[in-house]
Amino acid sequence: MSMDFLIILFSLLLWTLVATATATASSFSLHGKGFKHRKFSSSDNNYSIEETINESYAVIFDAGSTGSRVHVYRFNQQLDLLRIGHDLELFVKTKPGLSAYAENPEEAAESLVPLLEEAEAVIPQELHPRTPVKVGATAGLRQLEGDASNRILQAVSDMLKKRSTLKVEGDAVSVLSGNQEGAYQWVTINYLLGNLGKHYSKTVAVVDLGGGSVQMAYAISEEDAAKAPQVPDGVESYITEMFLRGKKYYLYVHSYLRYGLLAARAEVLKVSRDSENPCILSGFDGYYTYGGVQYKATAPPSGSSFSKCQNVVLEALHVNATCSYKDCTFGGIWNGGGGAGENNFFVASFFFEVADEAGFVDPNDANAIVRPVDFEDAAKVACSTELKDLKSVFPRVKDGDVPYICLDLVYQYTLLVDGFGIDPQQEITLVRQIQYQDSLVEAAWPLGSAIEAISSLPKFEKLMYFL
Structure with missing residues (x-):
């Protein structure tokens, strides 16, 4: 065997070893831990960033x-x-x-x-x-x-x-839409709790009180969903059908525009029609502005009153409106028929904030178990307090909320009990954040x-x- 032939053979073997090593290294870079961080062109082994x-x-x-x-x-x-x-x-x-x-x-x-x-x-x-x-x-x-x-x-x-x-x-x-907002909020809370994919009876109901509107959402059975009243054209359906983690849900959702906390103040003040309102603390005489409109907010000489304020709130909520169905919430709105998906209420947004101001939840907590009657108890104290003394009784109330703390507490209690039919003694969860894994996530x-x-x-x- 000549020396020239041996040199050629050795060169071929060396080239084969280098090519094999290169291919192995390339394969590792494609399928190893660093793969997703590498940028590829569309011609780079037919891999794309999407893949x-x-x-x-x-x-x-x-x-x-x-x-x-x-x-x-x-x-x-x-x-x-x-x-x-x-x-x-x-x-x-x-x-x-x-x-x-x-x-x-x-x-x-x-x-x-x-x-x-x-x-x-x-x-x-x-x-x-x-x-x-x-x-x-x-x-x-x-x-x-x-x-x-x-x-x-x-x-x-x-x-x-x-x-x-x-x-x-x-x-x-x-x-x-109000129904989108309510449905997304229901998904958020049940996702964070790990309920999605389970039977609807294992999910929780949600009431979300914003500034301009309040939404109620909970899962119901297919049979109850079939009984939902038909609504006129242009009005959102009571039922939203969703597919979540492999399971179909029938979600009762309704949004009440003008009944978020800040908008509701205006609705309550409208009832008194520029005269004295028993929901306003004694010593306050001014105006409340919402949506660019001013509403007269003046306390009667006798001051605010829980019972009289509640009568005004009931009127603002139209609790006694004609109900064309078997059961209604307020304003003649169908209530979804109830059921197991409504057994456990998570109540979000302004409910927690007002409870914090009233002092019956810890502001550092992510959520708290309370009962609607806690809002009633705090309201009775607030409504019997004069404006000048309010901060000494409820030191956490924000300055701009002081004249309206009686109104806010009465409204939230009445909305839960008379509006949504929740028993005054039923435990509900006020929620700002929910623990997911080992961190807190906004319940929004x-x-x-x-x-x-x-x-x-x-x-x-x-x-x-x-x-």
């Missing part, structure tokens, strides 16, 4: 009546929450809400820019183009007159398309919206969709 990512983010803006908030969530492919830094969500808020800029839509849009910048900063740059962003406006924008709401929504949409690197779909900016509707948005992405489990 390599097994997590996704969602950015949801809650444009409420009292302020704007942004939530950022990170999910794995099974739609479980993953950490963003030390927490399971980014949550940032600002005041006032978009509805405060009714005369200046561009300024409304600019108010969201600082929130947008904070949201984008926590999302890896390469994931921006596939991260959905949504802006959901609630009762504050629903109540604006004329085309003010549409002009604000258009300005926000234009701002996102111009300023954001996130995925902005055509329906990214909208006014949520944007998580439900984020789950729906992520469920529609390729490669992710279709945890949720509306039927």
